[in-house]
Amino acid sequence: MAEQLIGKRVEVLDKGWIELIDLMPHPASKISGDLAIVNAARVSFLGESKGPDRDKKLLFYLLRHRHTSPFEMVEFKFRVRAPLVTWWQWARHRTWNMNAQSGRYTPFQESDFYVPDVWRRQSKDNKQASEGALAAAENDELTRELLDHYAEGFRLYSQALEQGVSKEMARLFLPGFSVYYTWVAKIDAHNLMRFLRLRMASDAQFEIRVYAEAINQRFFKRALPWTAEAFERYVLNGG
Numbered sequence: 001m002a003e004q005l006i007g008k009r010v011e012v013l014d015k016g017w018i019e020l021i022d023l024m025p026h027p028a029s030k031i032s033g034d035l036a037i038v039n040a041a042r043v044s045f046l047g048e049s050k051g052p053d054r055d056k057k058l059l060f061y062l063l064r065h066r067h068t069s070p071f072e073m074v075e076f077k078f079r080v081r082a083p084l085v086t087w088w089q090w091a092r093h094r095t096w097n098m099n100a101q102s103g104r105y106t107p108f109q110e111s112d113f114y115v116p117d118v119w120r121r122q123s124k125d126n127k128q129a130s131e132g133a134l135a136a137a138e139n140d141e142l143t144r145e146l147l148d149h150y151a152e153g154f155r156l157y158s159q160a161l162e163q164g165v166s167k168e169m170a171r172l173f174l175p176g177f178s179v180y181y182t183w184v185a186k187i188d189a190h191n192l193m194r195f196l197r198l199r200m201a202s203d204a205q206f207e208i209r210v211y212a213e214a215i216n217q218r219f220f221k222r223a224l225p226w227t228a229e230a231f232e233r234y235v236l237n238g239g
């Protein structure tokens with residue numbers, strides 16, 4: 001199954017996506033990611049696979065006892081397209097290695113702005129969070145205003161470029177949090193689980209949660225089925 005994951009792109013939000021561009025161990029090596037973890041752990045006593053049942057048991061033992069370094073032997077490399085609001089939160093996780101598109105080099109396109117489906121209300125008991133949604137008529141009105149705002153920002157951006165302003169300065173006219181960005185990001189399975197735990201949680205912002213959920217459902221669970229099962233049991237459900 002891992003063979004089919006490399007090159008797979010999953011759409012997220014209105015114009016975003018996430019694509020797995022590489023995986024270590026590479027599927028062509030015929031060693032599954034779960035087995036790479038088990039084999040790394042067994043180097044402690046210079047052994048390798050002892051059959052699926054004992055291997056899976058060992059992997060569960062490792063995660064249950066937070067013996068995390070073997071999980072760093074598996075790496076995922078993604079290409080991500082997401083609004084800057086997502087990028088900003090993602091980039092706080094220092095254990096990702098990243099390389100991002102440069103707005104100094106590549107001009108932005110008019111369609112490069114995030115348009116939410118739903119305007120969420122401010123949560124009453126959590127200053128950082130949102131809950132529920134505005135009524136349909138208000139929702140549509142806000143979306144119209146947002147589109148006008150984007151169009152005006154983009155008009156000023158284009159005008160500045162035409163006047164000879166550099167791309168690095170013209171972008172000051174763009175609505176900052178909404179612009180779509182593309183980056184390449186690599187992380188090992190141990191730190192990916194940490195990221196997923198924090199960013200799939202209900203208190204994470206929707207615009208990053210959907211990316212974390214896409215990684216979990218569409219890539220992590222498929223590349224590392226045993227690890228994902230143990231992660232769900234011992235980390236997400238605290239078993």
Ligand SMILES: Cc1cc2nc3c(=O)[nH]c(=O)nc-3n(C[C@H](O)[C@H](O)[C@H](O)COP(=O)(O)OP(=O)(O)OC[C@H]3O[C@@H](n4cnc5c(N)ncnc54)[C@H](O)[C@@H]3O)c2cc1C
Pocket residue numbers: 092093094095096191194198199203204205
């Ligand atoms: C719901 C939510 C709300 C948030 N709100 C805010 C906010 O309002 N303001 C804000 O600034 N941030 C906020 N953050 C970001 C948060 O503070 C962390 O920066 C972010 O979640 C990354 O977590 P991390 O440090 O564990 O991950 P990573 O940076 O990936 O690090 C993983 C682990 O590696 C270790 N590590 C990595 N680098 C170092 C280092 N230099 N020194 C020591 N140990 C290191 C630590 O053990 C760390 O836990 C929020 C995060 C979440 C999930």
